[in-house]
Amino acid sequence: MFKDYQTSPFFDEMFTPDGKPKAHYEMFHEVIKRFSNDELKEKHETAQLSFLRQGITFTVYHNNVGTERTMPFDFVPIIIPPEEWEVVEKGMTQRAEALNRFLDDVYHEQKIIEAGIVPKHLVEDNPYYYKKQMQDVTIPLNNHIFLAGIDLIRDENGKYHVLEDNLRNPSGLSYVYQNRYVMRQVYPEFFVNHSVRTLEHQMSFLHDAILDHAPTGRKEKPFAVLLTPGMYNSAYYDHVFLAQQMGMDLVEGRDLVVRNNIVYMKSIRGLKRVDIIYRRIDDDFLDPEAFREDSALGVRGVMEAYQKGNVAILNSVGNGVADDKAIYAYVPDMIRYYLKEEPIIDNVKTYLLDKPEDREWVLEHLEELVVKNVGASGGYDMLVGPHASKELIEKFREKIIETPHQYIAQPTIKLSRAPAYQGDKFYPCHVDLRVFVMRGETTHVLPGGLSRVALKEGSLVVNSSQGGGGKDTWVFKKKEEGEDA
Template sequence: MFKPYQSDRNFDEMLEKDGSTRAHYQDFHKVMDQFSESELREKHETAQLSFLRQGITFTVYNDNVGTERTMPFDFIPIIMPPETWTMIEKGMKQRVEALNMFLDDIYHNAEIVKDGVVPREFVEQNPYYLKKQVTGIDVPLKNHIFLAGIDLIRDQEGTYRVLEDNLRNPSGMSYVYQNRYVMRQVYPEFFNRHSIHSLEHQLSHMHEAVLDHCPINCLHEPRAVLLTPGMYNSAYYDHVFLAQQMGIELVEGRDLHVRDNIVYVKTIRGMQRVDIIYRRIDDDFLDPQVFNKDSALGVPGLMSAYKKGNVSFLNGVGNGVADDKAMYAFVPEMIRYYLKEDPIIPNVDTYFMRNIEQRKWALENLDQLVVKNVGASGGYDMLIGPHATNEEIDRFRKKIEEEPHQYIAQPTIQLSRAPAFQDGRFYPCHVDLRVFVMRGKKTNVLPGGLSRVALKEGSLVVNSSQGGGGKDTWVLKGGEDNHAEQSS
């Protein structure tokens, strides 16, 4: 079914370099061998239709026009042995704990800056550092990060590395569940041979974590809502899914009202007090009295209620200073500084274009590097040197020279690959993994996470807006937990 891949430079999730199947994929491979090519085509088409019928879409914006698309799905899962997941889980808890301590520090005493671990200008000149609005506010549990989405890759040796931290409004958790749901509906045969960690109780843990963030002045049973920009937002499906599964109200800014520094939501029973807002809108749009005065998405007075301790925001206001692509390079030092530990999962090497020597070297080697805008996401304003034309390289050279502080560069890593079944055939595609870390009184890591795949053959970009898709992610259970998943 699989011919050995042409290149042995990439680590393959399923296959050894000689084309044989890795041990933890062998049961899956045996089941897959039982299907004919026509059966695989039929199941693939059924899976895509399942996403369409459920309305599982995202929005792609081109020239200010939004186009609804279904998330492409590939049925070959990413499978992890128990020991691999144990390492990832520990690494994610460690990293997010250090990032949270950094946020609490810089909005209070800024000891890490005073001690010279993080240069002062990287904090104070960061556009997401909201010193005036946030400094001195004591958030519940001292927890600024309720939900983190940490993007991991594997290099050519198979070593996991952190590619990016998402600490503001990480999206995609709903796709983890829908990938599993579709996989179980269309390919039930695979689940009879595997014992994998269930997703069943994870959203209950998430709901508990939400309610753990009761604000200082909340002396009653807390009411939580999910604040969405509305149905035209690209992640709206995510918002609807999470609100429904946690049993909290989905609201827009027009549904909320602030009176005497207390937030209320309009209900059929009249105005009801709101204590916790899981907000899926950015800082800029949260409160037009404090941030963007033209925002129609937020609510006037929210920040005043926040400062008075009458409402909590999840995630915290001002988190962007910690997940900025320039700040990313300092996270290993944050772990050493706050936790006195070495990072369990390393970063990708990063060069700062604001550094004269690093910029000079990078400008001479752009054809070998990946260049990113520190403020962009979703695969936009990014150069992949080995795949770029001379014109694209020249354009980025000018951008870097004009705004060096806006860009970082990283070596082009031979990203790991996994087989994908598309257009009636198998071929290797690059993959990454977004791991979701939920934090309340306890820290919980969603087993597996969202495996994203660059379905355009040869592409390195996994973002759905750039032609990427999703795979189910299986974490195999160890011996003592060895019973098959019943439902998710």
Template sequence: MFKPYQSTHFFDEMLQENGTTRAHYQAFHDMMNQFTEEELREKHETAQLSFLRQGITFTVYNDNVGTERTMPFDFIPIIVPPDEWSMIEKGMKQRVEALNLFLEDIYKEQEILQDGVVPRELVEHNLHYYRKQVGGINIPLNNHIFLAGIDLIRDQQGTYRVLEDNLRNPSGMSYVYQNRYVMRQVYPEFFNRQRIHSLEHQLSNLNEAVLSHSPKRCEGEPRAVLLTPGMYNSAYYDHVFLAQQMGIELVEGRDLHVRNGVVYMKTIRGMQRVDIIYRRVDDDFLDPEVFNSDSALGVPGLLDAYRKGNVAILNGIGNGVADDKAMYAYVPEMIRYYLNEEPIIPNVDTYFLREEEQRRWVLEHLDQLVIKNVGASGGYDMLIGPHASEEELAVFRGKIEENPHQYIAQPTIQLSRAPAFQEGRFYPCHVDLRVFVMRGKETNVLPGGLSRVALKEGSLVVNSSQGGGGKDTWVLKKGGEL
């Protein structure tokens, strides 16, 4: 079945270089070989129809027009052995702890800037640094990062590396659960053996993490809401799912009102006080009195209530300064500075184009590198040098020369691959893994996370908005095999 599938030149999640199966994939590989071609097609159809019936969609924006699509899905899972997962879990907790200490520091004492570990101008000139608006505020648990989504890749040697930190409004957790729901239908035999870490209790951990951010002035049991921009947002399905599963109200800005520095929610029983807002609205649109005055998505007076300690806002305002692609290169130094530890999971090497010597070298080797806009996400305004035309290279050369501070460069890492089954055949696709870290009084890491796959053959871009899809991620229990 896998004979046409070649695993050369890249680290393969399932197959070793000599073509034999990795031990933790063996049981799955053996079962797959028992299926007929027709049975494999049926499993593929079962998975796609399940997403369609449940209305699991996301929105792709192109030329200011939104197109709603079902999430592309592949039924070959990514399987992670227990020792490997233990290392990932420790690395994620370490990284997010250091990033949170960095945010607490730069909005208060600024010791890391005074000590010259992170360049002051990189923070103070950052568009997402809101010291004037929220500097010096004491927030519940001193925790700016309630939910982080950290993107991991594996290089040619199989070494895990952090590709990106998402500390503002990381999306995709709902797809982790729906991927698992679909896979239980496709492979009930594997889940019956209880060898795979379940996700069932993780949403209660998420709910506990939300409620643990109760502000000091809270009276009685804290009331939390999830603030969404509305049904036209690309991640609206994510918002609906999380609010339902956590048992909290899903609200829009127009449902909330601030009176005397306190936030209230309009209900059929009258106004009810709100203590915690898990917001999925970007900073710029949160409060038209402080940020974008044209915003109809936010709540006038919300920042006043936040400053007075009457409401908690999760994730914290101004987190974007820490997950900026330029700041990313300094996270290993943050870990050393705040925790006095070596990073468990390394970064991808990064070149700063604002430095003339590095910029000159990058411009000479543009066709070998990946160029990213430090403020963009979702795979937009990005150049993959080896796959780019002369015209595309020329465009990015002009962008870099005109605005070097806006871009970084990284080597083209040979992302690990895994088999995908699409259009009746197996072929290798590049993958990455978004790991979700939930922080409250305790820190929990969702077992597995969202494996994203570049379903377009040969593509390196895994974002759903750019043709990528999802896979379920199975973390094996210690001492257990499939």
């Protein structure tokens, strides 16, 4: 099966450089060796059909036309030994805490700017910095980040780096569960002798974190809703799944109304007071009185109710100033400043193109680098120098010269790879990992996360909208945790 499989020059998650399975993959390797090619093909097709039957889709937009697709699934899991996961968990907890303190600071005293650690213009000129709406607003637990999705990669030495912070509306949690569900249904053999940390009770941690944000002074049990833009949103499946799993009402803007700065949900029994809104609507569309007047998705007056402390909005408004790709470069300094610690998991080296010396060097080396728009996501408006045409490189050169503050550049890291089974063969594909950090009165990191895989051979882009797929992520239990999967 793996006789033509090449590991070099990359770090491979499953195999050593000489082609032997790593210790934590040995049992898995033994199991797949027992399958015939026909059995593998059949199981692969059954897995893809399972996603289709359950309606697990996302929407890809091209020229303003949306196309529904299922997330391609690959059955070779990413397996993480417990001692390695412990480092990831600590690193993600540390990073989310520093980013939360930064958000609290920039909307209150701005000490980090006064100290000269983060340049003032990067905050003040950021389109996601909502000073007018959020200045000195007191929010429950002083917690701006209830859920973070932090993207990790591994370099050619297997060292973890943070690639990106997602602090507004991180998506993909539902796929973590569905990947595990399909894996257990279609490949039950894999779990027989493996001691994998379960996802079973993780939703209760998420739900508890939501309820922890109830406004102060409310004596009744807090009532929370999940606010969605509706069925045409690309992540709508994610919204439905999370609401169902947590037993929360899934609402659209038209289902809520604000009276005397209190938010209510319309129901057949009349109006029901809402204490917490887990919103999956971007800031701009949240309230036509505070943001875009033309928004038909949000709730008129909800920001005033929020500012007066009568309702909690999760994640908090204005988080985009902290997950901007230019601010990303300063997160290690935030960790040192707020926590007085060294970063456990560091950034990828980043060049800020509004700095003349960085820009000059980057413009001379564009064909070697990755260039990203600081405000874009999903793999859009991005240059991967070594894989780009001369025309595209020149186009990005013009963009950088015209609006240097809009772009950052990073070295092309040799992203780690793992085997993927597509089109009846195994071949190496680049992978990354989105780790979910849930924050309420305590912090909890989901064991594993969403492993994304660039299924096009040679591609570095793992986003589902750009042809990427998903894998199940296993975190092995420590020996003393018992042997039940």
